[in-house]
Amino acid sequence: VSRHAAARRTALPLPLSVTLAVTAAAVLLGSITGTFAFWSDDGTVASGSLRSGTLDLTFDGNLAGAGANGGTWTNTAFALDTMLPGESVAASFVLRNAGTAGLTYAVSGSATGALAPGLRFSVYAGGAAANAGTAAAGNRAGTCGGAALATDATLGGSASVVVASRRALAAGASETVCLVARLDSSAANSLQGTTAAATLVFDGRQVGG
Amino acid sequence: MRVGLVAVVIVLAVGVLTLSVAGSVAAFTDAAAQRSGPLNAATLAAPTALTCTNGAAGSGTADIGWTPTTTGAAHRVDAESTPGVWVSLGTVGVGVRKLQVTAAMMASLLSLGATYRIRVVAVAGTAWSSSPSATTVTLQTISLLGLGLALACYP
Numbered sequence: 001v002s003r004h005a006a007a008r009r010t011a012l013p014l015p016l017s018v019t020l021a022v023t024a025a026a027v028l029l030g031s032i033t034g035t036f037a038f039w040s041d042d043g044t045v046a047s048g049s050l051r052s053g054t055l056d057l058t059f060d061g062n063l064a065g066a067g068a069n070g071g072t073w074t075n076t077a078f079a080l081d082t083m084l085p086g087e088s089v090a091a092s093f094v095l096r097n098a099g100t101a102g103l104t105y106a107v108s109g110s111a112t113g114a115l116a117p118g119l120r121f122s123v124y125a126g127g128a129a130a131n132a133g134t135a136a137a138g139n140r141a142g143t144c145g146g147a148a149l150a151t152d153a154t155l156g157g158s159a160s161v162v163v164a165s166r167r168a169l170a171a172g173a174s175e176t177v178c179l180v181a182r183l184d185s186s187a188a189n190s191l192q193g194t195t196a197a198a199t200l201v202f203d204g205r206q207v208g209g
Numbered sequence: 210m211r212v213g214l215v216a217v218v219i220v221l222a223v224g225v226l227t228l229s230v231a232g233s234v235a236a237f238t239d240a241a242a243q244r245s246g247p248l249n250a251a252t253l254a255a256p257t258a259l260t261c262t263n264g265a266a267g268s269g270t271a272d273i274g275w276t277p278t279t280t281g282a283a284h285r286v287d288a289e290s291t292p293g294v295w296v297s298l299g300t301v302g303v304g305v306r307k308l309q310v311t312a313a314m315m316a317s318l319l320s321l322g323a324t325y326r327i328r329v330v331a332v333a334g335t336a337w338s339s340s341p342s343a344t345t346v347t348l349q350t351i352s353l354l355g356l357g358l359a360l361a362c363y364p
Contacts, residue, residue: 052237053237054237055237055238055239056239057239057241058241059241059243063241068241069238069239069240069241070239070240070241070242071241071242072241072242072243072244073241073242073243073244074243074244074245074246075243075244075245075246076246077246078243078245078246079245079246079247079248080248080249081247081249082249082250082251082280082281083248083249083250083251084250084251084281084282084333084334084337085333085334085335085336085337086334087281089248093243099239101237103239113248115248115249115250118250119248135280135281136280136281136303136304137280137281137303137304138280138281138282138283138303138333139281139303179245181245181248183248183250185334185335186334186335186336187250187334187336187337188336189336189337189338191250192250192251192252192253192337193249193250193251193252194249194250195247195248195249195250196247196248197244197245197246197247197248198244198245198248199242199243199244199245200242200243200245201240201241201242201243202240202241202242202243203238203240204238204239204240204241205236205237205238206236206237206238208236
C-alpha cells in the first residue's frame with residue numbers, strides 16, 4: 001500500500017506541470033500574436049478653396065472694392081445753381097454689382113438744407129439723363145428715360161424709403177439709373193437763395209438675404 | 210393623450226429652434242450712398258434803373274424799361290392807383306426788358322392830368338417774386354388831340 005501511495009504522490013505533479021507549460025505557451029503565443037502588424041489605410045480629404053461671396057455696388061465705377069463698402073460718392077453732375085420754381089436737373093450713372101454674388105437693392109434718401117422742402121426727387125431705371133433749357137430763360141428741365149421707380153419724392157433730414165420694391169442685380173450685372181431733382185412750381189417764396197443737398201442710399205443685400 | 214401632448218411640445222420646440230437658427234443667418238450687404246452736388250435756389254432781385262421813354266410822336270404811349278439783375282424771371286409792371294395800392298398793367302416774358310404802356314392798359318385808372326407811379330417786379334413760377342423795384346418812374350395822363358387821354362412820361 002505504501003508503495004502505491006508513493007507512486008500516486010509522484011504521479012500527481014505531472015498534469016500540473018503540463019498545465020503550466022500549456023499556459024505559458026499560450027501566454028507566449030498570445031504575446032507573440034500581439035506584436036503582429038495590422039495593415040491600414042488613412043484617407044485624407046482636403047477641401048477645395050472656400051471663399052466668401054462679395055457684394056460691391058459701384059456708381060460709374062466709383063466705390064469699387066470691399067474697402068469702399070458703405071461708402072459715399074458725390075455725383076457732381078447732380079447739381080443745379082440758381083434754380084427757379086419748376087426747373088429741374090437730371091443725372092444718370094451706371095449702377096453695377098461688381099461683386100461675385102447676386103443682390104437686390106432698394107433706395108432710401110435724405111436731404112439737408114433749407115431748400116429741401118421745395119425739392120422733388122424722382123428715380124428711373126434703364127434710361128439716360130437729358131438736360132435742356134438755360135438759366136437765362138429760367139426753363140432748365142432734366143428728364144430721364146427708362147422706367148420710373150419713384151416720382152416726386154420729398155426728402156427730409158431723416159432717411160425715408162424712395163424705392164421700396166427691391167430690384168435684382170446679378171453678379172457682374174449693371175443698369176443705368178437716372179435721378180431728377182426738381183424745384184416744385186409752387187415752392188414758397190421764402191425758399192429763394194437757399195440751398196440743399198440730397199443723399200440717396202442704394203441698399204444692396206445678398207439674394208435671399 | 211399624453212403622447213399627443215409630447216408630440217405638440219416637440220413640434221413647437223423644433224419650430225422655435227428653426228426660427229432662431231434662421232433668424233441668426235447673416236446677410237452680406239453693401240449700402241452705397243450717393244450725394245448730390247449743391248442744389249441752389251435763385252434769388253429774385255428787384256429790377257433797377259427804371260426808365261420812362263415817350264413813344265413815337267403822337268402815339269400817346271410810353272415805354273417803361275428796367276435793368277434786370279436776375280436771369281430767368283418774367284417781369285410784372287404795376288401802376289399805383291391810390292397810395293399803397295398797385296394795379297398790374299401787364300407781365301412780360303423772360304428776357305423782355307420793357308413794356309409799352311398805353312392808355313387802354315390804364316383805362317380803369319386814367320383821369321386827366323393825374324400822375325401815376327410805376328414799378329416793376331420780377332416773378333417766377335407761381336409763387337416767387339422780388340421786392341418791388343426800389344425806384345419808380347411817373348406817368349402823367351395827357352389829352353392828345355384825336356386820341357383822347359394818353360400817357361407821357363413825367364416830368
